[in-house]
Amino acid sequence: MKLARLRDQARPGIALTLEGMPIAAQQGDTLLTALLAGGAGYLRDSEFGDGPRAGFCLMGACQDCWVEVEGMGRIRACTTLAEAGMRVRRG
Numbered sequence: 001m002k003l004a005r006l007r008d009q010a011r012p013g014i015a016l017t018l019e020g021m022p023i024a025a026q027q028g029d030t031l032l033t034a035l036l037a038g039g040a041g042y043l044r045d046s047e048f049g050d051g052p053r054a055g056f057c058l059m060g061a062c063q064d065c066w067v068e069v070e071g072m073g074r075i076r077a078c079t080t081l082a083e084a085g086m087r088v089r090r091g
């Protein structure tokens with residue numbers, strides 16, 4: 001899955017990485033938006049069934065967007081703002 005930015009595209013850019021892959025994001029993005037709009041494709045593998053997961057509720061309730069961020073541990077990508085320099089691993 002890749003999200004496409006349809007509006008609000010003029011915010012300053014920030015750079016982070018997902019497992020070493022450069023991700024171009026914008027200030028104010030949630031980490032989930034930054035990763036999916038940046039080409040991550042998915043965020044984690046499900047413990048309960050087949051297939052990759054890329055978030056579901058987008059409001060911190062479903063736990064479908066866990067990722068690991070260096071220095072922060074395991075967090076929900078949908079309720080965390082992306083920050084420049086974040087080093088993220090799929091959860």
Ligand code: FES
Nearest residue numbers: 056058062063078
């Ligand atoms: S997408 Fe549901 S908790 Fe993040």
